[in-house]
Amino acid sequence: MMPPALTTQHLSIGYRPARRPPHVLAQGLALALPRGQLICLLGANGSGKSTLMRTLAGMQPPLAGTVLLAGDALHQLDPSARARRLSIVLTERPHLGLLNGYALVALGRHPHTGWSGRLSPYDEAMVRWAVAAVGAADLAERPVMELSDGQRQKLMIARALAQEAAVLLLDEPTAFLDLPRRVEIMLLLRQIAHQTGRAILLSTHDLDLALRTADALWLLAGGVIRSGTPEDLVLDGSFAAAFHEDGLTFDRASGGFALPAAAGAPVVVHGTGLAATWTRRALARAGRVALAPDDPAAAGTGACLEVLESATATVWHLHQDGHMQRCTSIGQVLAALPPVSPAPA
Amino acid sequence: MSHALFPPLPAAHNTGDKPAPRVNLGLRPGLLVGLALLALLAFVLVLLLGSVTIPPQQILAVLLGGEAEKSSWTNIILKVRLPRALTALLAGAALSVSGLLMQTLFRNPLAAADVLGVNSGASLGVALVVLAYGTTGGALLAGFGLAGDLSLAAAAMLGAGVTLSLILLIARRLESGLPLLLLGVMIGQLTFALVSLLIYFSVPERIQAYINWGFGSFNGVTWAQMPILAGAVLAGLAAALCLGKPLNVLLTGEAYAASMGLHVRRSRQAIIITTALLTGAVTAFCGPIAFIGIAVPHLCRGLLHTSDHRLLLPGTMCLGGAVALLASLLAELPGSSLVLPLNAVMALLGVPVILLIILRQRSVQRSFGA
Numbered sequence: 252m253m254p255p256a257l258t259t260q261h262l263s264i265g266y267r268p269a270r271r272p273p274h275v276l277a278q279g280l281a282l283a284l285p286r287g288q289l290i291c292l293l294g295a296n297g298s299g300k301s302t303l304m305r306t307l308a309g310m311q312p313p314l315a316g317t318v319l320l321a322g323d324a325l326h327q328l329d330p331s332a333r334a335r336r337l338s339i340v341l342t343e344r345p346h347l348g349l350l351n352g353y354a355l356v357a358l359g360r361h362p363h364t365g366w367s368g369r370l371s372p373y374d375e376a377m378v379r380w381a382v383a384a385v386g387a388a389d390l391a392e393r394p395v396m397e398l399s400d401g402q403r404q405k406l407m408i409a410r411a412l413a414q415e416a417a418v419l420l421l422d423e424p425t426a427f428l429d430l431p432r433r434v435e436i437m438l439l440l441r442q443i444a445h446q447t448g449r450a451i452l453l454s455t456h457d458l459d460l461a462l463r464t465a466d467a468l469w470l471l472a473g474g475v476i477r478s479g480t481p482e483d484l485v486l487d488g489s490f491a492a493a494f495h496e497d498g499l500t501f502d503r504a505s506g507g508f509a510l511p512a513a514a515g516a517p518v519v520v521h522g523t524g525l526a527a528t529w530t531r532r533a534l535a536r537a538g539r540v541a542l543a544p545d546d547p548a549a550a551g552t553g554a555c556l557e558v559l560e561s562a563t564a565t566v567w568h569l570h571q572d573g574h575m576q577r578c579t580s581i582g583q584v585l586a587a588l589p590p591v592s593p594a595p596a
Numbered sequence: 597m598s599h600a601l602f603p604p605l606p607a608a609h610n611t612g613d614k615p616a617p618r619v620n621l622g623l624r625p626g627l628l629v630g631l632a633l634l635a636l637l638a639f640v641l642v643l644l645l646g647s648v649t650i651p652p653q654q655i656l657a658v659l660l661g662g663e664a665e666k667s668s669w670t671n672i673i674l675k676v677r678l679p680r681a682l683t684a685l686l687a688g689a690a691l692s693v694s695g696l697l698m699q700t701l702f703r704n705p706l707a708a709a710d711v712l713g714v715n716s717g718a719s720l721g722v723a724l725v726v727l728a729y730g731t732t733g734g735a736l737l738a739g740f741g742l743a744g745d746l747s748l749a750a751a752a753m754l755g756a757g758v759t760l761s762l763i764l765l766i767a768r769r770l771e772s773g774l775p776l777l778l779l780g781v782m783i784g785q786l787t788f789a790l791v792s793l794l795i796y797f798s799v800p801e802r803i804q805a806y807i808n809w810g811f812g813s814f815n816g817v818t819w820a821q822m823p824i825l826a827g828a829v830l831a832g833l834a835a836a837l838c839l840g841k842p843l844n845v846l847l848t849g850e851a852y853a854a855s856m857g858l859h860v861r862r863s864r865q866a867i868i869i870t871t872a873l874l875t876g877a878v879t880a881f882c883g884p885i886a887f888i889g890i891a892v893p894h895l896c897r898g899l900l901h902t903s904d905h906r907l908l909l910p911g912t913m914c915l916g917g918a919v920a921l922l923a924s925l926l927a928e929l930p931g932s933s934l935v936l937p938l939n940a941v942m943a944l945l946g947v948p949v950i951l952l953i954i955l956r957q958r959s960v961q962r963s964f965g966a
Contacts, residue, residue, distance in 0.1 A: 310851060334857030345848045349903040351622035361845050362857035368841035368906065375619045376606030383603040392620050394901075414856065447605070 254321070255283035256417045256450035257307065257337075262316035264299055264306045273314050276302050277474040280316070284418065284450045289441040290478075291461035292454040294471035295494060300454045303471060304422040307452070308339045320418065334362035338411035340421040344400060352391030352398070352406050356382050359413030381413035382406075384447075385439060401432035408436070412443065419443075421453040433457060437464040458494065462506065515539040515591030519549045522558030526565045530558055533581045538591040556584065623907055627900050631914035635685065638921035642681040645930040648672055676815070679822060680924060683814040686829040687882050688892075688920025689913040690874040693836050695889030696896075696912045697871045698760075700843050700905070701864065702767055704776050705953060708889030709756070709875045712776070713783030715886070717759025718879035719810070720787040721751030726806050727798040745821050749828060753876025759783055760868045811937035812883035814924045821881055828877035833913060835870045839863070840906035847903060886939055887946025888923070892916045894953055919945070 263278035276299030284290060294300040305311040307318055309325050318325040320336045328336070338359070347355050359381065360374045370378070382391045385405045395403055404424060411419055421440070425433040437453075441464050444451045452469075455461055461468060462481045470477045470484060472493035477484060484490045491501035494508075502509040517540040520531055531541040542549045557568040567578040569587055578584045643655055654664045655673055664670045695708035702712075709715045725748050763783065767776050795803050809816075817825055842863040845853040854860045878885065896911045897903060927941045 308855065310854070330854055330859050331857035334855060337855075339852070339855040341851060343849065343851070345852060347847055347903060349622075349897055349901055350847070351620070353619045354621040354623075354902075354904060357619065357621060358845055358848065358856060361841070364841070366838065366841065368844065370619070373606065378619050380603055380606050392622070394622070 253286045253448075256286050256321060257284040257325075257452075258282065258319045259307070260317050260319065262306070262318060263314040264302045265314050266302070267314070275314060275474070277471065277476065278315070280476055282469070282476065282478070284452055285467075286417065286450045287444055287448045288466040289437075289444040289451045289453065289464065290467050290469060291465035292452060292469045292471060293456075293458060293461055293493065294454075298471045299474070300471055301422060304420055304452075304454050308337065308420050308422075309333055310339075331362045334414060334416065336416050337418045337420065338414040338416040340404070340407050340411050340419070340424045342423045342426045344403060344427070347395045349394055349396065351394050352387060353378060353382065355395050355406050356391065356409045356413050359410035362414065377413050377415060381409040384412055384443060385409040401428050401436070404428065404432075404436065405439070408439070408443075412447075412449075417449060419449050419451045421451070423454055423456065425455065425457065433460060434464075437461075441466070459507065462490075516554065516589070517542050517548065517552050518554040518556055518588070519544055519546070519552050520556050520558065522560065524558065524560040526560050527558040530556065530567070530581055530584070533585060537585050537588070539588070554588065621904070623902055623904055624900065625907060628907065628910055628914065631896075631899070631911050631918070635914045635918040635921070638918040638925070639681050639685060642684065642921050642925055643673070643677050645925060646672065646677060646928060647931070647933045675819075679817055679819060680814050681921065682822065683817045683825065683882060684920040684924040685917040686826055687814060687878045687885065688888060688916040688918070688923075690829045690832060690878045690916075691885060691889045692892035692896075692912045692916025692919070693833060693909060694871045694874040696893040696905070696908060697836060697839070697843070697867050698889070699893055700846055701764075701867050701871075702776055703846075703849070705894070706777055706890060706950070707780075708887075709871075709879075710884065710886040710889060712759075712763055712780035713787065714756045714759050714763075714871070714875050715879055715884035716784040716787035717755040717757075718752040718876050719755070719884050720790055721753070721755030721876070722748060722809070722880055723791045723794050723806060725751045726809070727794045727802050742820065745824055749824050749877055749880040752880035753828070753872050755787075756876040756879065757868065757872030759787075760872055764864065764868065809883045812885045812939040812942070814882055814920070814938065815935075817881050825877055825881050828873055832870050832874035832877070835866070835873070837909055839867060839870065840904075840909055843867070843905040843909075844903075883939070885920075885942060887942045887950065888916060888919055890953070891946045891949040892919055894949065895919075 259280050259282045262280040262282070263275055264280070265273055265275040265277070267273045292300055292303065302311065306313050307325075309318070309328075312326060320328070320333070325333065325337070357370060357374070357378050360370060360378065361368070364370060364374060382388050385408050387402065387405050387409060390398055390402050390406070395406065398406070408421075408424070425436050428436065437460055440451050440453060443449060444466070462485070465481055467478060468481050468484055468490075470489055470493040477489045477493070479489070481490075485501075485503055485506065491503065494501055500509050501507075515538045518534055520527060520534070520541045521544050522530070534541040542552060553571055555570040557570075559566050559568065564579070567581070567584045569576045569578060569584055571588075576587050578587060643659075644652060648669070650664070650669045650672065654669055658664050658670050658673045659678070664673070691709060698707040698709065698712060698714070699705060701707075725744075763776075763779060766779055795806065842853075842858055845856050845858050846863065848856075850860050892915050893908065893912050896908055896915050899915070900907055900911050902908065923938065923941045923945055926945075927936045927938050929936065
């Protein structure tokens, strides 16, 4: 087992406002970032996620304690030595305009080149490898100005890879990307971690994606960090505790967040297929409880919905107030149900 | 999962079979030759053209150390045209490079010595020397001797350096963009107020000299002053050429630059000292010259189609020299005895470029990197 790439000892993070006592966000942190894994750092807004990332990246001094990069104190390394061991990707999108993709990635060779920045054949090989590793070889000869946000962020990751550092920290790198791009970048990072042995720590708001892709999670809440395999953290309730907020609770059964409780009259739903599943979701979204036919509460329920799926078409038969209405879409079903009175404030 | 497609890491040393093709960084250094030729052409034109027509072979003879048919021609070439051409070349290169440095340092496409008030800072230094110097004499740059010239240059550089540091100090608390430009306007106003105070208490001849200096000119530099101007400018340009690598990473912003191993504070200091050296030296001897510092770096980015400073720096030097030479040519109105104020010509040339920049702000922001 390789020793962790980055560790912290008694680390306190926070700010020192002028002429006031320091504002501590978390203290006594003893963290270990293992090699070859993608770790996601999760936490609510204001929990200190960004401060922790900035402190681990050496952009901000710790209030107390040390960050060790393979045994050496991070905040005592000179910038160049640090850059050879630790690289970062940020949310901010620098506009590099007329630089092309390769020139942008080549900036990552900064700590390895001489005063003029001239690239050796090995530097060039690393640049080409990093571009290929993020799958951007077809973009790299175009000016960065012409690329989309997702493509540019891939090149920023390639730039960090070209830096040849064992640790890669990413502070909400996908915050401004659409879902397919976020998934793509998470899978890419996991693959990089597994295949190159780099230690990757990524902070994100994307709980669902983190649960599905990370090798381990760091949950930052209330000034402490719980770390572990995503599924373990879900099962022992840490995940729900970290994100417990008014009206929003983590549902361990579905692995997602449950919306505020339904307020409308329940509807009994008959049917088992795909259309029935999405009908139940639609009812939940509209503020209604969908009951199974064998549910004890179903006996006295007024509304009853049959979902009849066939190879050619799906129809919904809505029984309420003694008569039946035939619907051809979920939208018609929702419109036919009496309106849900707003929940008392 | 495309595990099999993940590329293998390159070998630490070239395995030696065949050299890999170079990575295409989008650089076209060949274009630099064109810009250098343009500067050379402009230099020759400034020597050739003027209010007096002198045959080219006569000019060549004088430049090679001989005498022209008329002694007045020899005088015109050696005492007017050659110093003017050299001054314009040096000043154009220096101001353009200082504009490029400031644009990257402040991540603002409209940053330049005149916009940020660095010129005004240098002017304040000059005003202090000119208006307070206890020697007699009307002309600004005459009668002070070597010590006067040196103190003039030093005061201008100091003024420029202090202003730049002040701007940087405040700019770090501001968003780059409009607030930075407003800050430049404020600093310009402040120094103008101080200069007005100095003028109020000064004697008329020196005030006139100061006002003439303020029009800007490449004509006033004597051979005695040339070593100071050339020395400072060449030192500044040499220093700037060494800053290509840090300037390139600074394009990504200070946080990224530091993460890639740049000593940000040290680099900022080097950029400021270089800019102060270039702006101060030129302002001391040529007056506050506007527009060239903003316009040339943008023209150069467009022509070379890159943001890589290792190419932009030499390119900006050549193009800046060429533009200054052509502006000085226009100011002389060849064939007439009229001489226009240099800053008026610069404004006529520069304002359209800057308006274009503002109108295309979005694409400039993107192509520039701010």
